[in-house]
Amino acid sequence: MPDAFAEAMDALTGPTPPDSALAEPIASALPVSGVAISTLGAFLGNETVSATDTTAARLDEVQFDLGEGPCWDAIGQGKPVLEPDIRQHPLGRWPAFLDAIRHEDVGAIYAFPLFIGPLQLGAMDLYSTEAKVLTDKHARQSAAFASVVSRLVLHKALERAGEDPEALGETRYSRRTIHQATGMVLAQLDLPPDEARLVIQAHAFATGRSVQEIAEDIVDRRLNFSVRDSGIEDSR
Structure with a gap:
């Protein structure tokens, strides 16, 4: 059956x-x-x-x-x-x-x-x-x-919205930063890699910034997606 x-x-x-x-x-x-x-x-x-x-x-x-x-x-x-x-x-x-x-x-x-x-x-x-x-x-x-x-x-x-969820990290110069940021979000939220990438892109879309900018903030620890009572921590 x-x-x-x-x-x-x-x-x-x-x-x-x-x-x-x-x-x-x-x-x-x-x-x-x-x-x-x-x-x-x-x-x-x-x-x-x-x-x-x-x-x-x-x-x-x-x-x-x-x-x-x-x-x-x-x-x-x-x-x-x-x-x-x-x-x-x-x-x-x-x-x-x-x-x-x-x-x-x-x-x-x-x-x-x-x-x-x-x-x-x-x-x-x-x-x-x-x-x-x-x-x-x-x-x-x-x-x-x-x-x-x-x-x-x-x-x-x-x-x-005109974004391409498959395009993350496709450029030569942004791949390393976005890959590193994905790994950090993966660890912060205990998500699989594809969902961690979506979180980065969705945050970029919601804030009107580029994926590269969000990735740089994550890598430089200005942005932390760990779930807290106060929400996402953004120290910019």
């Missing part, structure tokens, strides 16, 4: 991962009714990247409009927010969100944060029409999907 999780991972990590249909393979591998993937916050803005159906998209839209809901909590807390029975949810939490979706066919919501190192990108929102608990196995699989999707979302955002 085919492994639905493995097949979905293959679809997401293959040479031609889905673009606007990112949510489709995830929904096919998990016991949920729908999936939406969105960017949230100041870095990439509020936007639905992919949704399997109108209800999933609607859940995103309501959270964008109201500034509250499981996706906001997931990205703010940096951990999944699992609500197995939305109808029995305490009214003190997300009151406007719950009121806005009271007529939607939604019984449970599970939100997983999208992030790479210190970069908060957005959230992956799963819903079920029935109230149900997400098992530990499916929660782990969802978190694995969110990790892969985080990289795909950031990669696509940089491409749309």
Whole structure:
């Protein structure tokens, strides 16, 4: 019998991962009714990247409009927010969100944060029409999907902004500095090399500076990505 999780991972990590249909393979591998993937916050803005159906998209839209809901909590807390029975949810939490979706066919919501190192990108929102608990196995699989999707979302955002995620270190003179900076970010955040490079490029994009300038700041220890309560340390 085919492994639905493995097949979905293959679809997401293959040479031609889905673009606007990112949510489709995830929904096919998990016991949920729908999936939406969105960017949230100041870095990439509020936007639905992919949704399997109108209800999933609607859940995103309501959270964008109201500034509250499981996706906001997931990205703010940096951990999944699992609500197995939305109808029995305490009214003190997300009151406007719950009121806005009271007529939607939604019984449970599970939100997983999208992030790479210190970069908060957005959230992956799963819903079920029935109230149900997400098992530990499916929660782990969802978190694995969110990790892969985080990289795909950031990669696509940089491409749309006119940046080339594959071009880091391509010039003769910048390669050594960028390579060294990548190694330092890798150590600071315990990330694989490709994600460490994305963090450098994303910070350059967000601050309106060049990748070379960011790399030089990292190597000269003016910029440290180690996660602290105060955020990224920039001593420039």
